[in-house]
Amino acid sequence: MPLNTRDRIIETGAEIIHLKGFNHTGIQEILTAAGVPKGSFYNYFKSKEDFGLQIIDYFSAHFKRIAKETLEDTSISPLNRIYGFLTAFMDHFESQNYAGGCPIGNLAQEMGNLSPAFRTKLKESIDMMVDAYSRLLSAAQKDGKISKNLDIRDTASFIVAGWHGAIIQMKLTNNLKPIKNHRKFIFDHILKK
Amino acid sequence: MPLNTRDRIIETGAEIIHLKGFNHTGIQEILTAAGVPKGSFYNYFKSKEDFGLQIIDYFSAHFKRIAKETLEDTSISPLNRIYGFLTAFMDHFESQNYAGGCPIGNLAQEMGNLSPAFRTKLKESIDMMVDAYSRLLSAAQKDGKISKNLDIRDTASFIVAGWHGAIIQMKLTNNLKPIKNHRKFIFDHILKK
Numbered sequence: 593m594p595l596n597t598r599d600r601i602i603e604t605g606a607e608i609i610h611l612k613g614f615n616h617t618g619i620q621e622i623l624t625a626a627g628v629p630k631g632s633f634y635n636y637f638k639s640k641e642d643f644g645l646q647i648i649d650y651f652s653a654h655f656k657r658i659a660k661e662t663l664e665d666t667s668i669s670p671l672n673r674i675y676g677f678l679t680a681f682m683d684h685f686e687s688q689n690y691a692g693g694c695p696i697g698n699l700a701q702e703m704g705n706l707s708p709a710f711r712t713k714l715k716e717s718i719d720m721m722v723d724a725y726s727r728l729l730s731a732a733q734k735d736g737k738i739s740k741n742l743d744i745r746d747t748a749s750f751i752v753a754g755w756h757g758a759i760i761q762m763k764l765t766n767n768l769k770p771i772k773n774h775r776k777f778i779f780d781h782i783l784k785k
Numbered sequence: 786m787p788l789n790t791r792d793r794i795i796e797t798g799a800e801i802i803h804l805k806g807f808n809h810t811g812i813q814e815i816l817t818a819a820g821v822p823k824g825s826f827y828n829y830f831k832s833k834e835d836f837g838l839q840i841i842d843y844f845s846a847h848f849k850r851i852a853k854e855t856l857e858d859t860s861i862s863p864l865n866r867i868y869g870f871l872t873a874f875m876d877h878f879e880s881q882n883y884a885g886g887c888p889i890g891n892l893a894q895e896m897g898n899l900s901p902a903f904r905t906k907l908k909e910s911i912d913m914m915v916d917a918y919s920r921l922l923s924a925a926q927k928d929g930k931i932s933k934n935l936d937i938r939d940t941a942s943f944i945v946a947g948w949h950g951a952i953i954q955m956k957l958t959n960n961l962k963p964i965k966n967h968r969k970f971i972f973d974h975i976l977k978k
Contacts, residue, residue: 611898611899612808612899613806613808613809613895615805615806615808615809616806616808616809690898691898692898693894693898697894697950697953698894700953700954700956700957701886701890701891701894701895701952701953701956702806702894702895704953704956704957705804705883705884705885705886705956706804706805711956711957711959714957715957715958718954718957746966746969746970747970749954749963749966750947750951750966750967750970752950752954753947753950753951753953753954753963753966753967754943754946754947754950754967755950756949756950756953756954757890757945757946757947757948757949757950757951757952757953758946758947758950759894759950760890760893760894760897760946760949760950761893761911761942761945761946761949763893763894763897763898763904764893764897764904764907764908764911765908766904770942770946773939773942773943773946774943774946774947776939777939777940777943777975781974781975782970782974
């Protein structure tokens with residue numbers, strides 16, 4: 593089924609914004625790439641900011657889908673699910689030549705201070721990531737696989753933050769070394785008994 | 786001594802780019818804020834990219850100055866110097882209402898994939914940060930204050946990456962919680978014997 597016009601604008605916009613950032617991407621550029629007639633944008637979106645907020649929803653839904661597939665696969669132990677989740681992203685980043693990174697991390701960095709509406713929605717999205725890790729860390733802690741002294745939510749926040757920071761370094765090194773380093777430190781020093 | 790025109794453009798540009806990003810900041814906007822006549826920009830800079838590269842030098846020099854003051858104060862133990870360095874940035878971020886963050890981390894995220902010239906220079910800047918931490922970690926390791934099994938450079942990279950990621954979260958929470966959490970995990974789990 594072909595995408596309707598609104599979804600075509602969202603998908604094309606998401607792809608361009610992921611690589612170039614929100615403010616650096618023009619509406620006209622998106623409409624041209626999407627093959628949508630000029631002027632139809634405002635039939636679907638109140639403003640560029642409104643469009644950006646819907647792009648965040650699109651990225652969050654995408655993350656949720658991937659998280660559901662890998663993080664909720666109960667045939668694998670909680671810690672192995674986290675390990676596999678990070679590894680799957682590495683494969684993805686490699687296939688993208690290390691460009692793009694995490695679209696939510698990118699927008700948080702770019703827009704967190706510039707738009708309260710973006711900030712609120714991006715915070716919800718990061719919280720959703722932290723929630724996903726927290727559930728697994730809780731299960732691992734219950735199984736005695738990680739220290740009972742770890743605060744689950746703080747640990748999950750630390751993992752997500754370090755991941756976003758390692759992605760920043762990946763964009764400079766053009767290889768997986770920074771995010772492999774992140775995974776190694778998390779598993780060698782934090783997620784152990 | 787009043788700044789010369791070139792330095793006035795750099796200082797004003799750095800301040801605006803720190804808050805808004807590189808691509809979102811126009812040359813005219815900088816010249817107006819700096820009170821410099823339109824058209825004089827190209828007397829000093831070959832292009833906006835050339836200007837951006839000199840802005841990175843400006844930020845790196847600024848970091849180097851602060852690092853020199855706090856990280857090289859041999860009256861304090863190496864680990865306490867790192868702790869104090871992170872704490873000094875917390876005070877600074879608080880005074881800025883959590884806006885801006887690390888200008889080098891910001892530009893790495895925004896420009897790492899978009900400009901090879903930016904990437905090279907930003908990588909040098911991040912390497913310089915990693916070097917600064919590495920020297921202190923080496924000294925702490927020699928003193929037996931941290932595990933002898935830690936790879937110094939990987940540890941320094943992990944600290945810098947996590948810091949930049951925590952700053953991203955700070956821009957959403959509008960408080961110091963994420964970067965305090967980073968410092969806590971680094972000192973409780975990594976920088977210990």
